[in-house]
Amino acid sequence: MTIGQDLLDGPPPTLLPADNRALEAIAAGKSPEAVAAEFPESSLAWAALADQAWNEKRIIESYAFARVGYHRGLDSLRKNGWKGFGPVPWSHEPNRGFLRCLNALARGAKSIGETAEATRCAQFLTDCDPAATQALAE
16 A cells, blocks of 8 residues: 555546547448447447437437447446446547447436436436536537
């Protein structure tokens, strides 16, 4: 133990690796469907698909896409040392796919009357990083 170390500090932030292939495919104009099919492990691809479905008023599909991306993101977080709690900073761009899916899941749950799930997801997003909640509300 180091003298002066704050033992109540909590875990360090989890920083996911870059998702360059999916990011490049989206930037190149590939459809979210094509990107998710090519890179199914990418939360970013599922977030794009969830947002597209939401914008097209396909609420159930948006909710389902967000759920897939959320679970893919949890897998990635765990592979990168996350223990089920602790910061997942919005400022680290590779984390944004997961955080966007979490937000889309909260949004979808609320829209279909799953109030408890919507509340849990919204709180989880804030627990990950309050800046994510603020950025995604804009």
